[in-house]
Amino acid sequence: MRASITHILALAAAASGSVVLETDINAISRSWGQISNYADNAPNFFGVKNVGLPDGCQVEQAHLLQRHAQRFPTGGDEDGGNNERFAEKLANYTNANPSSKSKFTGPLSFLSSYQYIMRESYLTGLGAVTEVAAGVTFWNRYGRTLYNASLGQLEYNATYTNGTARRKPVLRTTDQSRIQNSEINWALGFFGTSFQVTPDPTLENFTSPYDVVIIPEGGTENNTLASYDSCPNDNVDSIGFIGDDDVFSYIPKYLTNATARLQQYVPSSLKLTTNDTYAMQSICAYETQYIGQSDFCGLFTAEEWAGFELTLDIEYFYDYAWGNPTGRAQGIGWTQELLARLQNQYIPVSNSSVNSSYDNNAEQFPLGEPFYADFSHDDIIISVLTALSIDYLRQPPDLNTVPPAKNRTFVLSNLTPFGGRLIAEVIGCGCADPAEQSKARTQYYPAQYGYDPNNAPHKFIRMRVNNGILPLSSIPGGACAGRQDGMCEMGDFLKAESNATNLANYQYACFANFTIDNAANPGKDYDGTIFAPGS
Numbered sequence: 001m002r003a004s005i006t007h008i009l010a011l012a013a014a015a016s017g018s019v020v021l022e023t024d025i026n027a028i029s030r031s032w033g034q035i036s037n038y039a040d041n042a043p044n045f046f047g048v049k050n051v052g053l054p055d056g057c058q059v060e061q062a063h064l065l066q067r068h069a070q071r072f073p074t075g076g077d078e079d080g081g082n083n084e085r086f087a088e089k090l091a092n093y094t095n096a097n098p099s100s101k102s103k104f105t106g107p108l109s110f111l112s113s114y115q116y117i118m119r120e121s122y123l124t125g126l127g128a129v130t131e132v133a134a135g136v137t138f139w140n141r142y143g144r145t146l147y148n149a150s151l152g153q154l155e156y157n158a159t160y161t162n163g164t165a166r167r168k169p170v171l172r173t174t175d176q177s178r179i180q181n182s183e184i185n186w187a188l189g190f191f192g193t194s195f196q197v198t199p200d201p202t203l204e205n206f207t208s209p210y211d212v213v214i215i216p217e218g219g220t221e222n223n224t225l226a227s228y229d230s231c232p233n234d235n236v237d238s239i240g241f242i243g244d245d246d247v248f249s250y251i252p253k254y255l256t257n258a259t260a261r262l263q264q265y266v267p268s269s270l271k272l273t274t275n276d277t278y279a280m281q282s283i284c285a286y287e288t289q290y291i292g293q294s295d296f297c298g299l300f301t302a303e304e305w306a307g308f309e310l311t312l313d314i315e316y317f318y319d320y321a322w323g324n325p326t327g328r329a330q331g332i333g334w335t336q337e338l339l340a341r342l343q344n345q346y347i348p349v350s351n352s353s354v355n356s357s358y359d360n361n362a363e364q365f366p367l368g369e370p371f372y373a374d375f376s377h378d379d380i381i382i383s384v385l386t387a388l389s390i391d392y393l394r395q396p397p398d399l400n401t402v403p404p405a406k407n408r409t410f411v412l413s414n415l416t417p418f419g420g421r422l423i424a425e426v427i428g429c430g431c432a433d434p435a436e437q438s439k440a441r442t443q444y445y446p447a448q449y450g451y452d453p454n455n456a457p458h459k460f461i462r463m464r465v466n467n468g469i470l471p472l473s474s475i476p477g478g479a480c481a482g483r484q485d486g487m488c489e490m491g492d493f494l495k496a497e498s499n500a501t502n503l504a505n506y507q508y509a510c511f512a513n514f515t516i517d518n519a520a521n522p523g524k525d526y527d528g529t530i531f532a533p534g535s
Contacts, residue, residue, distance in 0.1 A: 022304075069129075213364045225334070387500055
Protein backbone atom coordinates (compact mmCIF):
# COMPACT_ATOMS: atom_id res chain seq x y z
CA MET A 1 0.00 0.00 0.00
CA ARG A 2 2.79 2.44 0.91
CA ALA A 3 4.57 1.83 -2.40
CA SER A 4 1.36 2.51 -4.30
CA ILE A 5 0.75 5.77 -2.45
CA THR A 6 4.35 6.83 -3.02
CA HIS A 7 4.01 6.02 -6.71
CA ILE A 8 0.85 8.11 -7.01
CA LEU A 9 2.42 11.03 -5.12
CA ALA A 10 5.52 10.92 -7.29
CA LEU A 11 3.47 11.01 -10.47
CA ALA A 12 1.37 13.85 -9.12
CA ALA A 13 4.48 15.83 -8.17
CA ALA A 14 6.01 15.27 -11.60
CA ALA A 15 2.80 16.29 -13.34
CA SER A 16 2.51 19.44 -11.27
CA GLY A 17 6.11 20.35 -11.94
CA SER A 18 6.96 20.52 -8.22
CA VAL A 19 9.97 18.24 -8.58
CA VAL A 20 13.08 20.34 -9.05
CA LEU A 21 15.77 18.41 -10.89
CA GLU A 22 19.43 19.19 -10.32
CA THR A 23 21.00 20.15 -13.66
CA ASP A 24 24.30 21.73 -12.55
CA ILE A 25 26.86 19.03 -13.40
CA ASN A 26 29.39 20.65 -11.07
CA ALA A 27 27.01 20.18 -8.14
CA ILE A 28 25.94 16.73 -9.30
CA SER A 29 29.49 15.46 -9.68
CA ARG A 30 30.33 16.33 -6.07
CA SER A 31 27.85 13.63 -5.05
CA TRP A 32 29.66 10.79 -6.78
CA GLY A 33 31.75 9.60 -3.85
CA GLN A 34 34.80 7.69 -5.04
CA ILE A 35 33.65 8.27 -8.65
CA SER A 36 33.99 12.06 -8.21
CA ASN A 37 36.49 14.28 -9.97
CA TYR A 38 39.54 15.19 -7.94
CA ALA A 39 39.33 18.50 -6.10
CA ASP A 40 41.59 19.84 -3.37
CA ASN A 41 40.14 20.09 0.09
CA ALA A 42 40.81 23.37 1.84
CA PRO A 43 43.74 22.95 4.25
CA ASN A 44 41.38 23.37 7.24
CA PHE A 45 38.69 21.09 5.78
CA PHE A 46 39.12 18.42 8.47
CA GLY A 47 38.90 20.88 11.34
CA VAL A 48 42.57 21.75 11.81
CA LYS A 49 42.68 25.35 12.99
CA ASN A 50 46.17 26.54 12.07
CA VAL A 51 47.24 25.38 8.64
CA GLY A 52 50.47 27.25 7.94
CA LEU A 53 53.98 25.90 8.26
CA PRO A 54 55.68 27.45 11.32
CA ASP A 55 58.69 29.71 10.97
CA GLY A 56 61.93 27.77 11.00
CA CYS A 57 60.25 24.61 9.63
CA GLN A 58 60.15 22.94 6.23
CA VAL A 59 58.92 19.70 4.64
CA GLU A 60 61.93 17.41 4.39
CA GLN A 61 60.28 14.23 3.15
CA ALA A 62 56.92 13.26 1.61
CA HIS A 63 55.23 9.85 1.55
CA LEU A 64 52.54 9.60 -1.14
CA LEU A 65 49.79 6.99 -1.42
CA GLN A 66 48.14 7.88 -4.74
CA ARG A 67 44.84 6.49 -6.01
CA HIS A 68 44.33 5.75 -9.69
CA ALA A 69 42.13 8.20 -11.54
CA GLN A 70 38.99 7.93 -13.71
CA ARG A 71 38.22 4.40 -14.84
CA PHE A 72 35.40 2.32 -16.27
CA PRO A 73 33.11 0.65 -13.73
CA THR A 74 34.39 -2.52 -12.10
CA GLY A 75 32.46 -5.78 -12.25
CA GLY A 76 31.27 -5.38 -8.66
CA ASP A 77 27.63 -6.23 -8.07
CA GLU A 78 26.72 -2.74 -6.84
CA ASP A 79 28.93 -1.04 -9.43
CA GLY A 80 29.39 -2.15 -13.02
CA GLY A 81 27.47 -5.36 -12.41
CA ASN A 82 24.25 -3.48 -11.68
CA ASN A 83 24.89 -1.06 -14.55
CA GLU A 84 25.40 -3.92 -16.99
CA ARG A 85 22.25 -5.70 -15.83
CA PHE A 86 20.23 -2.56 -16.50
CA ALA A 87 21.87 -2.05 -19.90
CA GLU A 88 21.18 -5.69 -20.82
CA LYS A 89 17.56 -5.37 -19.66
CA LEU A 90 17.14 -2.28 -21.81
CA ALA A 91 18.82 -3.85 -24.85
CA ASN A 92 16.75 -7.02 -24.57
CA TYR A 93 13.57 -4.99 -24.46
CA THR A 94 14.36 -2.74 -27.42
CA ASN A 95 15.58 -5.69 -29.50
CA ALA A 96 12.44 -7.68 -28.75
CA ASN A 97 10.12 -4.70 -29.28
CA PRO A 98 11.53 -2.64 -32.17
CA SER A 99 8.20 -0.96 -32.80
CA SER A 100 8.00 0.19 -29.20
CA LYS A 101 11.29 2.07 -29.20
CA SER A 102 9.54 5.36 -29.76
CA LYS A 103 7.50 4.86 -26.58
CA PHE A 104 10.38 6.08 -24.46
CA THR A 105 9.34 9.68 -24.02
CA GLY A 106 10.30 12.93 -22.38
CA PRO A 107 13.68 12.96 -20.65
CA LEU A 108 14.10 9.23 -21.38
CA SER A 109 13.50 9.45 -25.13
CA PHE A 110 17.22 8.91 -25.73
CA LEU A 111 16.81 5.34 -24.45
CA SER A 112 15.00 4.47 -27.67
CA SER A 113 18.38 4.20 -29.37
CA TYR A 114 20.76 4.06 -26.42
CA GLN A 115 23.81 1.82 -26.38
CA TYR A 116 25.96 1.04 -23.34
CA ILE A 117 29.48 2.00 -24.39
CA MET A 118 31.74 1.14 -21.46
CA ARG A 119 34.12 -1.68 -20.67
CA GLU A 120 35.29 -2.68 -17.19
CA SER A 121 38.01 -1.31 -14.92
CA TYR A 122 40.44 0.36 -17.36
CA LEU A 123 41.80 3.88 -16.86
CA THR A 124 40.10 6.39 -19.16
CA GLY A 125 41.72 9.24 -21.07
CA LEU A 126 40.34 11.71 -18.52
CA GLY A 127 41.93 9.56 -15.84
CA ALA A 128 45.30 9.84 -17.53
CA VAL A 129 44.95 13.64 -17.56
CA THR A 130 44.10 13.64 -13.85
CA GLU A 131 47.23 11.65 -13.03
CA VAL A 132 49.50 13.88 -15.11
CA ALA A 133 48.08 16.84 -13.18
CA ALA A 134 48.67 14.99 -9.90
CA GLY A 135 52.33 14.50 -10.80
CA VAL A 136 52.74 18.17 -11.70
CA THR A 137 51.06 19.19 -8.44
CA PHE A 138 53.33 16.92 -6.39
CA TRP A 139 56.38 18.46 -8.04
CA ASN A 140 55.11 21.99 -7.43
CA ARG A 141 54.14 21.42 -3.79
CA TYR A 142 56.90 19.06 -2.71
CA GLY A 143 59.50 18.43 -5.40
CA ARG A 144 60.52 22.09 -5.70
CA THR A 145 61.23 22.26 -1.98
CA LEU A 146 62.69 18.79 -1.52
CA TYR A 147 65.14 19.28 -4.39
CA ASN A 148 65.72 23.03 -3.89
CA ALA A 149 64.57 23.83 -7.41
CA SER A 150 66.31 26.53 -9.40
CA LEU A 151 64.62 29.62 -10.81
CA GLY A 152 61.83 28.60 -13.19
CA GLN A 153 62.55 24.87 -12.87
CA LEU A 154 59.52 23.05 -14.27
CA GLU A 155 60.21 19.47 -13.28
CA TYR A 156 62.50 17.03 -11.53
CA ASN A 157 66.14 17.12 -12.59
CA ALA A 158 67.98 13.81 -12.44
CA THR A 159 71.37 15.47 -11.87
CA TYR A 160 72.83 17.74 -9.22
CA THR A 161 74.04 21.21 -10.15
CA ASN A 162 77.56 19.80 -10.49
CA GLY A 163 76.38 17.33 -13.11
CA THR A 164 76.55 14.13 -11.05
CA ALA A 165 73.53 11.82 -11.13
CA ARG A 166 71.04 11.70 -8.29
CA ARG A 167 69.97 8.38 -6.84
CA LYS A 168 66.88 7.34 -8.76
CA PRO A 169 63.52 7.66 -7.01
CA VAL A 170 61.58 4.39 -6.76
CA LEU A 171 57.87 4.38 -7.65
CA ARG A 172 55.76 1.38 -6.64
CA THR A 173 52.63 0.14 -8.39
CA THR A 174 50.61 -3.02 -8.77
CA ASP A 175 50.51 -4.73 -12.15
CA GLN A 176 46.81 -3.97 -12.64
CA SER A 177 46.27 -1.95 -15.80
CA ARG A 178 44.64 1.13 -14.29
CA ILE A 179 47.13 1.33 -11.42
CA GLN A 180 50.20 0.99 -13.61
CA ASN A 181 48.84 3.45 -16.17
CA SER A 182 48.18 5.91 -13.34
CA GLU A 183 51.81 5.58 -12.25
CA ILE A 184 53.00 6.15 -15.84
CA ASN A 185 50.94 9.29 -16.29
CA TRP A 186 51.78 10.65 -12.82
CA ALA A 187 55.45 10.22 -13.73
CA LEU A 188 54.91 12.20 -16.93
CA GLY A 189 53.72 15.08 -14.78
CA PHE A 190 56.32 14.89 -12.03
CA PHE A 191 59.36 14.21 -14.22
CA GLY A 192 58.17 16.63 -16.91
CA THR A 193 59.07 14.56 -19.94
CA SER A 194 56.29 16.04 -22.10
CA PHE A 195 57.02 19.72 -21.33
CA GLN A 196 60.78 20.08 -21.27
CA VAL A 197 62.25 23.46 -22.18
CA THR A 198 63.65 21.82 -25.30
CA PRO A 199 60.70 19.78 -26.61
CA ASP A 200 61.28 16.08 -27.17
CA PRO A 201 58.37 14.68 -29.21
CA THR A 202 59.86 11.18 -29.02
CA LEU A 203 59.71 11.17 -25.18
CA GLU A 204 63.00 9.34 -25.45
CA ASN A 205 64.41 8.13 -22.13
CA PHE A 206 61.10 8.99 -20.43
CA THR A 207 61.61 6.46 -17.65
CA SER A 208 65.36 6.87 -17.21
CA PRO A 209 65.20 9.24 -14.17
CA TYR A 210 63.39 6.73 -11.94
CA ASP A 211 62.87 3.05 -11.18
CA VAL A 212 59.56 1.21 -10.85
CA VAL A 213 58.69 -1.70 -8.60
CA ILE A 214 55.68 -3.60 -9.99
CA ILE A 215 53.97 -5.83 -7.43
CA PRO A 216 51.57 -8.51 -8.73
CA GLU A 217 47.85 -8.11 -7.99
CA GLY A 218 44.96 -10.46 -8.49
CA GLY A 219 46.13 -13.68 -6.84
CA THR A 220 46.74 -14.44 -3.19
CA GLU A 221 50.16 -12.81 -2.92
CA ASN A 222 51.05 -10.25 -0.28
CA ASN A 223 50.72 -6.73 -1.63
CA THR A 224 50.11 -3.69 0.59
CA LEU A 225 48.76 -1.80 -2.44
CA ALA A 226 46.06 -4.46 -3.02
CA SER A 227 45.84 -6.00 0.43
CA TYR A 228 42.50 -7.73 -0.08
CA ASP A 229 44.33 -10.35 -2.18
CA SER A 230 46.00 -11.82 0.90
CA CYS A 231 43.04 -11.43 3.28
CA PRO A 232 40.66 -14.33 2.52
CA ASN A 233 37.92 -13.11 4.86
CA ASP A 234 37.59 -9.96 2.81
CA ASN A 235 36.27 -12.19 0.03
CA VAL A 236 33.72 -13.95 2.25
CA ASP A 237 30.35 -12.48 1.31
CA SER A 238 29.03 -12.18 4.85
CA ILE A 239 32.20 -10.40 6.03
CA GLY A 240 33.79 -8.53 3.16
CA PHE A 241 30.60 -7.28 1.54
CA ILE A 242 28.68 -5.87 4.50
CA GLY A 243 28.60 -2.46 2.86
CA ASP A 244 27.37 -3.83 -0.48
CA ASP A 245 24.39 -5.43 1.22
CA ASP A 246 23.66 -2.20 3.07
CA VAL A 247 23.72 -0.28 -0.21
CA PHE A 248 21.00 -2.42 -1.75
CA SER A 249 18.93 -1.99 1.42
CA TYR A 250 19.22 1.80 1.25
CA ILE A 251 18.51 2.23 -2.48
CA PRO A 252 14.70 1.76 -2.23
CA LYS A 253 14.56 4.20 0.69
CA TYR A 254 15.66 7.15 -1.43
CA LEU A 255 14.87 6.11 -5.04
CA THR A 256 11.28 4.84 -4.87
CA ASN A 257 9.91 8.28 -5.78
CA ALA A 258 12.40 8.75 -8.61
CA THR A 259 11.62 5.31 -10.01
CA ALA A 260 7.90 6.07 -10.05
CA ARG A 261 8.55 9.43 -11.64
CA LEU A 262 10.68 7.99 -14.43
CA GLN A 263 8.33 5.05 -15.07
CA GLN A 264 5.86 7.37 -16.81
CA TYR A 265 8.40 7.87 -19.62
CA VAL A 266 8.99 4.15 -20.15
CA PRO A 267 6.86 1.72 -22.21
CA SER A 268 4.21 0.23 -19.95
CA SER A 269 5.47 -3.31 -20.47
CA LEU A 270 8.94 -2.44 -19.17
CA LYS A 271 8.99 -2.03 -15.42
CA LEU A 272 11.76 -0.09 -13.76
CA THR A 273 13.11 -1.19 -10.41
CA THR A 274 14.92 0.99 -7.92
CA ASN A 275 18.10 -0.87 -8.86
CA ASP A 276 17.55 0.23 -12.47
CA THR A 277 17.19 3.82 -11.34
CA TYR A 278 20.35 3.46 -9.26
CA ALA A 279 22.13 2.21 -12.38
CA MET A 280 21.08 5.39 -14.19
CA GLN A 281 22.79 7.48 -11.53
CA SER A 282 25.91 5.34 -11.65
CA ILE A 283 26.05 5.36 -15.45
CA CYS A 284 25.74 9.14 -15.41
CA ALA A 285 28.89 9.34 -13.29
CA TYR A 286 30.90 6.81 -15.24
CA GLU A 287 29.96 8.08 -18.70
CA THR A 288 30.98 11.56 -17.61
CA GLN A 289 34.32 10.21 -16.42
CA TYR A 290 34.76 8.49 -19.79
CA ILE A 291 33.44 10.89 -22.46
CA GLY A 292 32.69 13.98 -20.39
CA GLN A 293 28.88 13.89 -20.67
CA SER A 294 25.82 11.71 -20.14
CA ASP A 295 22.09 12.02 -20.81
CA PHE A 296 21.36 10.29 -17.50
CA CYS A 297 22.67 13.15 -15.37
CA GLY A 298 19.71 15.53 -15.45
CA LEU A 299 17.09 13.04 -14.23
CA PHE A 300 17.40 13.48 -10.46
CA THR A 301 16.88 15.96 -7.66
CA ALA A 302 19.62 17.24 -5.37
CA GLU A 303 18.27 15.06 -2.56
CA GLU A 304 18.39 11.98 -4.79
CA TRP A 305 22.01 12.73 -5.60
CA ALA A 306 22.69 13.12 -1.89
CA GLY A 307 21.22 9.66 -1.42
CA PHE A 308 23.48 8.29 -4.14
CA GLU A 309 26.49 9.79 -2.39
CA LEU A 310 25.47 8.18 0.90
CA THR A 311 25.26 4.73 -0.68
CA LEU A 312 28.92 4.99 -1.66
CA ASP A 313 29.91 6.19 1.81
CA ILE A 314 27.94 3.28 3.26
CA GLU A 315 29.70 0.79 1.01
CA TYR A 316 33.21 1.88 1.90
CA PHE A 317 32.69 2.47 5.61
CA TYR A 318 31.22 -1.00 6.10
CA ASP A 319 33.48 -2.81 3.62
CA TYR A 320 36.88 -1.21 4.28
CA ALA A 321 36.82 1.04 7.34
CA TRP A 322 35.68 0.98 10.95
CA GLY A 323 32.44 -0.74 9.98
CA ASN A 324 34.19 -3.92 8.85
CA PRO A 325 36.16 -6.35 11.06
CA THR A 326 38.89 -6.53 8.38
CA GLY A 327 39.14 -2.75 7.90
CA ARG A 328 42.33 -2.24 9.91
CA ALA A 329 43.86 -5.47 8.60
CA GLN A 330 43.52 -4.26 5.01
CA GLY A 331 45.35 -1.02 5.83
CA ILE A 332 47.96 -2.18 8.31
CA GLY A 333 50.46 -3.30 5.65
CA TRP A 334 51.02 0.14 4.12
CA THR A 335 50.88 1.64 7.62
CA GLN A 336 53.75 -0.63 8.64
CA GLU A 337 55.67 0.40 5.55
CA LEU A 338 55.17 4.07 6.40
CA LEU A 339 56.39 3.52 9.97
CA ALA A 340 59.37 1.51 8.71
CA ARG A 341 60.38 4.24 6.26
CA LEU A 342 60.05 6.88 8.97
CA GLN A 343 62.46 4.88 11.13
CA ASN A 344 64.80 3.92 8.25
CA GLN A 345 64.08 0.23 8.71
CA TYR A 346 63.52 -2.65 6.32
CA ILE A 347 60.79 -5.22 6.97
CA PRO A 348 62.53 -8.61 6.79
CA VAL A 349 59.58 -10.63 8.15
CA SER A 350 55.90 -10.00 7.47
CA ASN A 351 52.94 -10.40 9.82
CA SER A 352 50.47 -8.66 7.48
CA SER A 353 49.98 -7.93 3.77
CA VAL A 354 53.58 -6.69 3.59
CA ASN A 355 55.58 -8.65 1.03
CA SER A 356 58.93 -8.89 2.80
CA SER A 357 60.66 -10.11 -0.36
CA TYR A 358 60.17 -6.56 -1.65
CA ASP A 359 60.57 -4.71 1.64
CA ASN A 360 63.86 -6.23 2.82
CA ASN A 361 66.25 -4.56 0.38
CA ALA A 362 67.43 -1.15 -0.78
CA GLU A 363 66.67 -1.71 -4.46
CA GLN A 364 62.91 -2.19 -4.02
CA PHE A 365 62.37 -0.54 -0.61
CA PRO A 366 64.98 2.22 -0.38
CA LEU A 367 65.34 4.20 2.83
CA GLY A 368 66.06 7.86 3.40
CA GLU A 369 64.54 9.07 0.13
CA PRO A 370 63.23 12.64 -0.27
CA PHE A 371 59.89 11.23 -1.40
CA TYR A 372 58.04 7.95 -1.86
CA ALA A 373 55.20 7.40 -4.32
CA ASP A 374 52.98 4.31 -4.13
CA PHE A 375 50.04 3.79 -6.52
CA SER A 376 46.99 1.96 -5.28
CA HIS A 377 43.20 1.88 -4.83
CA ASP A 378 40.64 3.97 -2.99
CA ASP A 379 39.77 1.20 -0.53
CA ILE A 380 43.42 0.89 0.49
CA ILE A 381 43.53 4.59 1.38
CA ILE A 382 40.35 4.18 3.44
CA SER A 383 41.75 1.14 5.25
CA VAL A 384 45.05 2.93 5.94
CA LEU A 385 43.18 5.83 7.52
CA THR A 386 41.37 3.24 9.64
CA ALA A 387 44.58 1.44 10.61
CA LEU A 388 46.13 4.80 11.55
CA SER A 389 43.11 5.45 13.84
CA ILE A 390 42.28 8.87 12.40
CA ASP A 391 39.11 8.85 14.46
CA TYR A 392 37.94 12.25 13.25
CA LEU A 393 36.65 10.27 10.26
CA ARG A 394 35.05 7.52 12.34
CA GLN A 395 31.41 8.47 11.82
CA PRO A 396 29.25 5.54 10.69
CA PRO A 397 26.91 6.50 7.83
CA ASP A 398 23.25 6.28 8.80
CA LEU A 399 21.50 3.43 7.02
CA ASN A 400 17.98 4.83 7.26
CA THR A 401 17.81 8.62 7.09
CA VAL A 402 16.45 10.17 3.87
CA PRO A 403 17.74 12.66 2.91
CA PRO A 404 21.14 12.01 4.50
CA ALA A 405 22.45 14.24 7.26
CA LYS A 406 24.78 16.99 6.16
CA ASN A 407 28.18 17.83 7.66
CA ARG A 408 29.29 14.20 7.83
CA THR A 409 33.01 13.54 8.24
CA PHE A 410 33.19 10.25 6.33
CA VAL A 411 32.44 11.39 2.76
CA LEU A 412 34.25 9.66 -0.07
CA SER A 413 34.17 12.60 -2.48
CA ASN A 414 36.45 14.38 0.01
CA LEU A 415 38.54 11.30 0.88
CA THR A 416 39.06 9.18 -2.23
CA PRO A 417 37.85 10.85 -5.43
CA PHE A 418 39.49 9.73 -8.65
CA GLY A 419 43.15 10.71 -8.28
CA GLY A 420 42.79 11.07 -4.49
CA ARG A 421 45.91 11.03 -2.37
CA LEU A 422 47.15 10.58 1.18
CA ILE A 423 50.44 12.33 1.94
CA ALA A 424 52.52 12.06 5.10
CA GLU A 425 54.90 14.99 5.46
CA VAL A 426 58.07 14.84 7.54
CA ILE A 427 58.75 18.38 8.74
CA GLY A 428 62.06 19.51 10.18
CA CYS A 429 62.11 22.42 12.63
CA GLY A 430 64.74 24.43 14.45
CA CYS A 431 62.99 24.23 17.80
CA ALA A 432 60.98 21.65 19.71
CA ASP A 433 57.78 23.70 19.97
CA PRO A 434 57.51 26.00 16.94
CA ALA A 435 54.85 28.71 17.08
CA GLU A 436 51.80 27.76 15.08
CA GLN A 437 51.02 29.64 11.90
CA SER A 438 47.34 30.28 11.25
CA LYS A 439 47.38 30.77 7.48
CA ALA A 440 48.95 28.76 4.69
CA ARG A 441 51.87 30.46 2.97
CA THR A 442 53.36 29.71 -0.43
CA GLN A 443 56.84 28.28 -0.01
CA TYR A 444 58.81 30.05 -2.74
CA TYR A 445 62.09 28.54 -1.60
CA PRO A 446 63.03 26.27 1.32
CA ALA A 447 64.66 28.86 3.60
CA GLN A 448 62.10 31.63 3.04
CA TYR A 449 60.75 31.57 6.61
CA GLY A 450 63.91 30.84 8.53
CA TYR A 451 64.36 27.13 7.87
CA ASP A 452 67.96 25.93 8.07
CA PRO A 453 68.51 22.30 6.97
CA ASN A 454 71.66 22.20 9.08
CA ASN A 455 69.77 23.26 12.20
CA ALA A 456 66.43 21.43 12.07
CA PRO A 457 66.85 18.53 14.52
CA HIS A 458 63.22 18.42 15.63
CA LYS A 459 61.03 16.28 13.36
CA PHE A 460 57.26 16.32 13.07
CA ILE A 461 54.64 14.44 11.08
CA ARG A 462 51.75 16.12 9.33
CA MET A 463 49.30 14.26 7.09
CA ARG A 464 47.03 15.46 4.31
CA VAL A 465 44.19 13.94 2.35
CA ASN A 466 43.69 15.79 -0.91
CA ASN A 467 45.44 18.83 0.58
CA GLY A 468 43.25 18.89 3.72
CA ILE A 469 45.34 18.53 6.89
CA LEU A 470 44.26 15.60 9.06
CA PRO A 471 43.80 16.13 12.81
CA LEU A 472 46.35 13.67 14.19
CA SER A 473 45.13 14.80 17.60
CA SER A 474 42.09 12.56 16.99
CA ILE A 475 44.26 9.43 17.24
CA PRO A 476 43.20 7.80 20.55
CA GLY A 477 45.63 7.89 23.44
CA GLY A 478 46.57 11.55 23.33
CA ALA A 479 50.15 11.17 22.09
CA CYS A 480 49.46 13.67 19.28
CA ALA A 481 47.27 15.99 21.34
CA GLY A 482 48.25 19.54 22.12
CA ARG A 483 48.93 21.23 18.81
CA GLN A 484 46.21 22.83 16.67
CA ASP A 485 48.08 22.66 13.36
CA GLY A 486 47.99 18.92 12.64
CA MET A 487 51.68 18.49 13.42
CA CYS A 488 52.76 15.69 15.73
CA GLU A 489 56.31 15.30 17.01
CA MET A 490 57.92 12.25 15.38
CA GLY A 491 58.45 10.29 18.57
CA ASP A 492 54.90 11.01 19.70
CA PHE A 493 53.52 9.90 16.35
CA LEU A 494 55.44 6.64 16.51
CA LYS A 495 54.11 6.17 20.04
CA ALA A 496 50.56 6.90 18.84
CA GLU A 497 50.90 4.19 16.18
CA SER A 498 52.82 1.68 18.31
CA ASN A 499 49.72 -0.47 18.86
CA ALA A 500 48.40 -0.28 15.28
CA THR A 501 49.50 -3.80 14.37
CA ASN A 502 47.95 -5.33 17.48
CA LEU A 503 44.70 -3.47 16.87
CA ALA A 504 44.48 -4.81 13.32
CA ASN A 505 44.81 -8.41 14.60
CA TYR A 506 45.67 -9.38 11.04
CA GLN A 507 45.91 -13.15 11.31
CA TYR A 508 42.57 -13.54 13.05
CA ALA A 509 40.71 -10.88 11.05
CA CYS A 510 41.86 -12.28 7.71
CA PHE A 511 42.13 -16.03 8.32
CA ALA A 512 39.99 -17.08 11.30
CA ASN A 513 36.75 -18.96 10.80
CA PHE A 514 34.27 -16.56 12.38
CA THR A 515 30.79 -15.41 11.43
CA ILE A 516 29.01 -12.10 11.82
CA ASP A 517 25.32 -11.36 11.52
CA ASN A 518 24.89 -8.10 9.69
CA ALA A 519 21.12 -8.53 9.49
CA ALA A 520 20.94 -8.58 13.28
CA ASN A 521 23.48 -5.77 13.70
CA PRO A 522 23.08 -3.36 10.78
CA GLY A 523 25.32 -0.34 10.96
CA LYS A 524 27.65 -1.85 13.56
CA ASP A 525 30.97 -0.11 14.19
CA TYR A 526 33.58 -2.85 14.66
CA ASP A 527 36.41 -0.35 15.14
CA GLY A 528 37.80 -2.02 12.02
CA THR A 529 38.87 -5.16 13.82
CA ILE A 530 37.81 -8.38 15.52
CA PHE A 531 39.26 -10.63 18.20
CA ALA A 532 38.58 -14.20 19.23
CA PRO A 533 35.86 -14.48 21.88
CA GLY A 534 37.36 -14.16 25.35
CA SER A 535 40.69 -12.79 24.11
